[in-house]
Amino acid sequence: MTGVAGGAAGPLLLGVRHHGPGSARAVGAVLDAYEPGVVLIEGPPEADAVAAAAGDDGMVPPVALLAHAVDEPGRAAFWPLAEFSPEWVAIRWAVRRGVPVRFIDLPAAHTLAMSEGEQETVPGGTDGGGAAGDADRDPDSGPGSDSGPDPDSGPESASEGGSGVRLDPLAALAEAAGYDDPERWWEDAVEHRRGAAPGADPYEPFVALGEAMAELRAVHGAGGHQRDLVREAHMRLRLREARKEFGDAATAVVCGAWHVPALTQAATVTADRRALKGLPKVKAEVTWVPWTHRRLARRSGYGAGIASPGWYRHLFTAPDRPVERWMTDVAGLLRAQDHQVSSAHLIEAVRLAETLATLRGRPLAGLTETTDAVRSVLCEGSDVPLELIRDRLVVGDVLGEVPEGGPAVPLQRDLARCQRAVRLKPSAAERELDLDLRKETDAARSRLLHRLRLLGIGWGEPARSRSGSTGTFRESWRLRWEPELSVRVAEAGIWGTTVREAATAKARSRAVEPGTALAEITALAELCLLARLPDALPVVMRVLADRAALESDVGHLARALPALVRTLRYGDVRGTDAGALAEVAGGMAERVRVGLPPACAGLDDEGACEMRGHLDAAHQAVNLLARDVPTADGAAAPDAGGAAAPDTEGGAAGNLLDRWRTVLRTLAGRDRVPGLLRGRCARLLLDDGQLADAEAERLVGLALSPGTPPAEAAAWIEGFLAGGGMLLVHDERLLALVDRWLTGVPADAFTDVLPLLRRTFAEYEAGVRRTLGELVRRGPAGEGSRRGSGESAGLPGFGAGLEVRRADAVLETVRLLLGTASAGDGTGAANGSHEREGARV
Template sequence: MTPSPPRPAASAPAAPGPSAAGRAPDRGERARVEVFGIRHHGPGSARALRRALEEYRPDAVLIEGPPEADDLVSLAADPGMVPPVALLAYSPGRTPSPDGAEGTGRQAAFWPFAEFSPEWQALRYALGAGVTVRFCDLPAAHQLAQRQDQQAPGTPPDGDGPRPAAERPAEQGEAPGIRLDPLGWLAQAAGYDDAERWWDDVVEHRRDGPSPFPAIAEAMTELRARLAEPPEPERGLDPLPPGYLRREEQREAYMRRTLRRALKDGYERVAVVCGAWHAPALLEKVPAARDERTLRGLPKTKVAMTWVPWTHGRLAGASGYGAGVRSPGWYHHLFTSGDRPVERWLTEAARLLREEDLHVSSAHVIEAVRLAEALAALRGRPLAGLDEVTEAVRAVLCEGNDLPVELIRRRMTVGERLGSVPERTPMVPLQRDLRAEQRRLRLKPSAIDREYDFDLRKPLDLDRSRLLHRLRLLDVEWGVPQEAQGRSKGTFRESWTLLWRPEFDVALIEAGVWGTTVREAAAARAEAAAAQATALAELTSLAERCLLADLGDALPAVMRALADRAAVDSDVAHLMAALPALVRALRYGDVRGTPTGPLRTVVDGLVVRVCVGLPPAVTGLDDDASREMLGRIDAVHGALSLLGDGGHTDRWLRTLRGLADRDGDRAVHGLLEGRLVRLLLDAGRLDDAPARMARAVSVGTAPDRAAAWVEGFLAGGGLLLVHDDDLLRLLDGWISGLPGAAVAVVPPLLRRPFGGYAAAERRAIGERVRRLRGGAGPAAPRDDHGGEDNGEDGVDAGRATAATATVLRILGWEAPA
């Protein structure tokens, strides 16, 4: 496996030593303050930090993080707080105006914690030991204010926590500077060409031995000192965003201010836990007045803080998280496995593969362990790492197949763990209402895709469906209906795929301005959307969603807007596009018990207007426009069949019959005419379909129009040809009698309808043709004068009879004796 790029710079571990800040602190000062530079989300750092804190026994712990969260620290000790979790800072924003416009300027950021995060272990140690714990990074009020005009460096697009640019790995192929990738420099000095592998070997895979913090702190101090030496500029250029160095200076100034305040409050032994890059700066002698000048005049915004569940997948660097790791599931395993982590990992991988009905025995596991350990020994590693374990899995457990390896990567290496927060966590009312609904409906959030089939005739399943549809109106896509993917089409059954993502909590917080319950907020959001909608299709979709969500309070406003828009829209294409969704909504109303009187009035008006406007709309269409119109006609025809209204169906079929009867210059495009004849034939409104096809494919009709007519007629399925011998014989005779010039044109045009048939239908049509011919093969092609065509190459079909008979015998087309 190819190793991932080096880890972010500020995530390297460090700690204060005699040279941690380029000087030797006196004995009394070192006794009062210890700075532990760590790597974010590193199991080795977390394990070493826990041991160091137990040895140092501080009476105050300062942790890199937003100080607004100090009041939430006690929740980390609650049994209901199960990592991975994240601190969420958000700007409350403005309440929507009466016209439905939403407030602007809303910001949010996350500070994630896993069980193997050193900051989480520092929190749990402090709470367990009963000592004071505070966060010491630049307040979120300042960080979010800075992000309003410019995205904070290192923050991925979805807001996964503000992290400095130095915590991002260098781009492949560039020469990273010290600030951007200090781990790469340290790995190079140690003789490694991969910073990730070096870090795992010296820190993450360590279980015993001396603390790594003093040595890494000394290295970080040296690297920072090299940055300050003008004669020796660093190799390469740091691609730092504008203002990055200024913001880092502000962060470190605020950390020093918090440290001074803790000492002033009388704490005798203070432990500071921060990213390794910052550790030397916190022990540097900087005048307080200088830090105050650095922090003066910072922009500020109103923020609120809370805890939210997180997932291992969102801790992965592949998710875009600036301080992410490539294998959170593997790191969790290293941290929680007391002994023999390789054996336990491979055993779990074997169990996962057996659950997928793949044959994996205990002998496979034993051989995989031996291979992983042998690879580690050959590469000089203290413990088989993820690369060695993955290679052993691929070679032994998966026998070289990459597909099950990808399953293990997704389910184990990255992991699908979803954390939880206790009930007393601060939440907006909308979040609490959703949690109550989840308990009532027995729908538990999960980081794994879960499939649900709802029977809408059952009250529990009906309420579940309504909840998920209401959440979709609030842009919380917890559930995705499979009907949207082209699957379920029943009116009383629904299939859903449920997957909870952490950002849904932000969406719920933002949606809290619409109401305190999910139903109330969804109704208010629907009314606002109806007031702003300008397209008829948008309003019909909104009406359908309101019926699915059982939002009777919002439906009148949506229907008024829909009726007003439909009354002034003269585009038949828009009316035809809107009708199927409204008919589906009527059917949903029948099953769900939702009143649909106003919606029925709109549907009645649309059917009449479509029937009146369709004849002029299909006149003079080219090939592309005809194909688009064919789709609309099919959709309206299917919708009216679903509606089951005899009056509307009769009016529609009369309109189609009028279009199909056109001839001469008024005739519609061949594709449409063929489709109209087929629809009328299926509806029992036509008894001369063979005669119409005979005229459409006659010698006097242009081959391209005849092919288009046949394509339209055959669209939607080939069973008609299987059961109607007259039509099949007519079609076979037309194709067999095509003139030589048309042979190269017509068959490709017919490939589209026949290619869309199921294999069983095509096979049945072929068998039917063979029986109609009495078992003989295809008829000989004819020339333009009705005689046998010798072809352009001069082949005489009569002389080729013997060869033809042999080929037909091989193909099974030999005529019966």
Template sequence: MSHVEVYGVRHHGPGSARALRGALEDFKPDAVLIEGPPEADPIVELAGDPGMVPPVALLAYSPAPAPGDGDRKAAFWPFAEFSPEWQAIRYALDADVPVRFCDLPAAHQLVPAEEGAAQEPAQDPAEGAAEGIRLDPLGWLAKAAGYDDAERWWDDVVEHRGGGPSPFPAIAEAMAELRAQLAALPEGAAPAGLPPGHLRREEQREAHMRRTLRRALKEGHERVAVVCGAWHVPALRAKVPAAHDDRTLRGLPKARIAMTWVPWTHGRLAGRSGYGAGVRSPGWYHHLFAARDRPIERWLTAAARVLREEDLHVSSAHVIEAVRLAEALAALRGRPLAGLDEVTDATRAVLCEGAGLPVELIRERMVVGERLGAVPERTPMVPLQRDLQAEQRRLRLKPSALDKEQDLDLRKPTDLERSRLLHRLRLLDVDWGVPSETGRSKGTFRETWTLAWRPEFDVELIEASAWGTTVRGATTARAEAMARHATALADLTSVAERCLLADLGDALPAVMRALADRAAVDTDVAHLMSAMPALVRALRYGDVRGTSTGPLRTVVDGLVVRICVGLPPAITGLDDDAAREFLGHVDAVHGALALLAEEGHIERWRRTLEGLVARPEALHGLIEGRLTRLLLDAGRLHDVQDRMARAVSVGTAPDRAAAWVEGFLSGGALILMHDEALLRLVDDWISGLPDDSFTDVLPLLRRTFGAYADAERRSIGDRLRRVGEAPAGSSHPDGEALDEIRAARAADTALRILGWPRPDDHGTDGEEGPT
């Protein structure tokens, strides 16, 4: 005679997992059915492979859509080591017992017409602990037991149980009572906030579970164990005619899907990640499942180790006192075992001595954690995934869920290949590595990346497989498509730069043709100027990487000429907003040409700027001041004091004078720190402003001087206090007369160090060196 046991569990509950493993060992089923997608039946045996290390997830996705067809539908079914379903799978495989999934097929859940397909399949709130759907069954039970927190109640009655009778009969009874009360509600009184079609989908899921159970019994299995969310237990025990379930499932729309295993992380199991069946503390739950004895002592010892690694003083006495406090708190609060709240309070009070930051560190590293699972080599994958894995092994770049900084020296072949791989993945929207903004501050040959692997990257790789079967091939096809569809010149220059960084020589001809065509017809000087920096960076860093940049240089040469010709008419007659925008373009082009270091282009640019400042009446004050400063720094202007005197003279409107000063000083404070004449001019102009004019220009001045470093502002203030004193060099700041003989010796030493010729006067031949 057949015997069916239905075990209602909470997804990702260590107490449920431990109790379920014991119940299965006592029951000894000859078939195990588990809530999950039936399409995974052919690959469930991979869970027994030594290379399968949880957390992992089943991934269902629609295979091979054409590029540009929209987002791919996908869903994950995650498993941790402390997930009851995972323990059921491992028991069945270890006992050589057939194991199948019995939930509604993913093919029905990923139909494109379905409302808002999510990354994780919809989970019942009873399974996810108080989601508010279906009247929050756990919340009702917790309230009846005197708890105001459903998850804490479940922890006390199930997760923190140290032994005793099986909890599954009591869980089934409680869920049956709740469903009976729900069924007694008037028709149409279902709680508000349910997703569209949720109740209908729940009915379909339970109908398919019953159908799978009947099929297992019909095949001759006599002892069948069913593992499902606690909410479904009454529905699977109910005597529902097969014909009713057939009618419920008849005519369901169906999509073509594929199924595989992918690595997962503890962070993605956390409820805060948006996962409907997530838990607050996956790291804590993993610890409860793995530490069969003295879990509190082991946890606090591990917390002390984390704090010591950060050079925080934590002694054994701290740990002992923290354990005592956690146990005392549990007793005062009437809990069977110190839970995470008690352990956290003890950690804060004793180990961290009341400080909040160390507690946050422990929460990130231990309470949630970022354990990354692994899948075996023989797991079904698209070719693009396999190619990436081969590249990761070849370049010794191991994926990790924790942020890891990778410093690359592009002069080393391996580091150069790593950089190209990371840039290629970014072109495929797989941001495994994010380049640091300061990465190139260490030099042209240096890059700094922050690497962190996320489970959703597997879905993005599957989507990107429509472009090709290898990382290089897929990236080349994607870059060519981006170039074809780009409408803005700046977008095309960005694609060209990324192609060079990724060493996509096969894509460059198509990208460069599109870039040249777009640049030839774009007459907007602002567009040309915004495109210049990316192209110059591509030239400079492409050369460093050994990438051919000949076609790109031709485009840059043409852009420089067109910018210099088109800038004068474009930059005249601007209002305040347009002038500020063009100021950014001018600075960007000036910096790009300095990086390019082509004397011909730099000379053409400087002559263009000289022509503009020769007719300042047509320029906005901000632009005129900035161009004057650029030419002064280049050594092309020798009458800057006169120009500033005219710009801030009494006859000039205060707002224009302030704009001129802002533009001139935006290049940095060093000029005011070392040119006292200019400092006097600015000081005299500000001092002579009428009260109402001073109020008007004050925001501009604050913006200008506020951009300087504190030390620079202090130095300017010190010089202003000394304005009017004896000329520099005539005496010491403290009033001492200058000792020319000692000064000559110091100058002679400086010249020796620099290797410059030394004057013969005040010679020191035969004398002791300067002191």
């Protein structure tokens, strides 16, 4: 007898569901009982050469077989395996006993060669809800991504014939058993089985499941999964080879349950070979890479994903009393987050979960019952801690490991060496990393992360520092290792065998690519300096100088300048020579300065808004450049926040910063320049201390005069006030001018002005808007009271007098903060003593 009825009379056909703990335990029991001479696994045959690595103690699941085209590494596919995957159990069992392991699915050489539409038929189809070997395409290269098809639908090309409606085997069997939920039926029938009864044949469950699938395929045929017919033809050929070599009784096959009837089908060798004839083919390589529980989860878009890998791992590894052990893990997590969970809570939660399972007719409390019990007892009905449990335990942040001696592309080996050298271990959990570049280890970490960014390996992304520091010696990163980054590493291998060599080669190539924008080249120069690539920087600088000399668009120059100036500031901290950039940066800044006035004239609203962004970027860059680097004429620039420098005519004398401020003054008073830009130039001068208060008031008065159209005045206000509202909070004269102008806007023009004003004030923080509203409601203080002191002072946002009783309440806290409180201090002192204490503070 072959296949579906009795292991002794034919090969052991073990139909499983991928990532199923019940299936995994059952497979282990059958292999222990029958001890076959060869184990066949549904997976790419190219993996035969790397199967032995699964027996290494350093191989820690979840891991995945990664297949990629040698000539096009971006074309790749994954075959993930978890600790509770039946295929992983079978591979480990065979390798550790010296039993041959062979993979029998369609070769990766054919899978990767298929067109993008055909590639949607990832190996594994629906195999009882997601079989072993489902390939997960690189998310940026087509199907199998996070936006891909439904995980349990067995994605296939819609052009493969038929109606396009595909059968879900689990749903059909669950409906026949009277279940409305296929997942719940599979858990009750398979996953929650704790082993066969004493003396029972462990192979019997596989016989029953094979017969059920045979009935389904007798009625539905391929069930809409036409690509499976090709794969199954290859499986039968490999099965025949194994049976001929080892015999029927010594052959075990671990495959998706959906394929079991096809492996017993009476098909000739000629017919199977004809089905495989003419398939496209590429040269492919296969290796092991780490995987994560999150990428096993259904929400990740993985074709055979499961919603709860952490729960399934728990079911597989718990030796007994899985519900009690799960509740203990939940309690530990909640207690770590300062939730009050007692032993009584645990006992009640376990009882409730078991009671719910009994009421629902389930053999064991499943994830649904335990979740309901946890929500009710441990979380007191709240879903907030429940989301934490789902994230940390139900899914989890487990990241697998692959031993150093395992097969890998040379770049991957060097990356692993670099990670060890800087003591930066990949992790599936997102974490933030703050670096102090004055420390050698942190500087080496920074260089590695920047080199990987240049190669397109996004392990780390720059983040805003939590400390708020803007110093050049600090960096903050957000790190998270995703399995698909292994594809990026393989793809980057074409540039070199080490991270440094590959980053250098790619930087040179990007610099000389035709059509690269000037801003992209300056960003590349910055990245080369951050990554310390001295062999690439001269090439990039030569191209940058040539492009900058030919560029005539002020917007392009202004957009490229900030990255170049930032690069100049890194030299001292990183120990690199950035002097070659100074001449290019200075020349580019001068060209922006000269070309800015004509570029700002005659712009429409959209053009003015875009130019404002360029103006802000160029202003910040010029301030940094003038402060940190001597100008071309040899004069040392003053600090941007220093005293006002005397005006210079046309840049004939003085330094770059003076000449830049002269341009800003020119733009601020030129009528042909849009109001948005004139207002912005006035604000930049005011912030730099180059515009006296009286002059600022005069400019505001002119802009808001009755002769100025309301829309033009509103645009001027938007440019002047953008970037923060503290100017209005502290300068009541300007607030009064804006208030008087706004109240005088005609009714027919107010609706046109309102959107501009709302956009301006929406940028302010809530506290600033509240203070401004209070000031407008009360009316700005008069000139005399504003300069007063003591109780008569009219402070922005506050009343005219001091409420002594309310002030008394904070003095004790102030003394504690200042360290002046003594053991005998009390809070009942007389008002006079409090006032004296307050005066000293």
